[in-house]
Amino acid sequence: MTGYNSKQHPVPVKRYCRTMDLKPDNALIREYIHRHSEGEAWPEILGGIREVGILEMEIYLLGNRLFMIVETPVDFDWDSAMARLATLPRQQEWEDYMAIFQDCNEGDTADEKWQMMERIFYLYDK
Numbered sequence: 001m002t003g004y005n006s007k008q009h010p011v012p013v014k015r016y017c018r019t020m021d022l023k024p025d026n027a028l029i030r031e032y033i034h035r036h037s038e039g040e041a042w043p044e045i046l047g048g049i050r051e052v053g054i055l056e057m058e059i060y061l062l063g064n065r066l067f068m069i070v071e072t073p074v075d076f077d078w079d080s081a082m083a084r085l086a087t088l089p090r091q092q093e094w095e096d097y098m099a100i101f102q103d104c105n106e107g108d109t110a111d112e113k114w115q116m117m118e119r120i121f122y123l124y125d126k
Helices: 026-035 043-051 078-085 091-099
Strands: 013-021 056-062 065-073
Touching (some): 026 091, 043 091
Antiparallel strands (some): 013 065, 056 065
């Protein structure tokens, strides 16, 4: 494994880390991956993510556990951005489209599906 490059941003950023489980079905997991591949994710969804102020979003997979890293400007307000995202065109349609793969409740928004993780360690550089 060679690792993944990080995108450099022209402004100071903060990071949010979130997690969610997919249904433990290999065929569903493969299809979920496919629907997130380049050219398959809906343009309106990618545009909405950027429109609410998110600079970068990455999703990683281990088994059926998803891990998402979201990078935003330091003055980003998560709650207001997620409330706005939920109102953008096709957003709930996308959430419903993805829900067949996810261990979630029908009709959940992205913010309800993805659980915020607590950072418990870093290198403590001062």
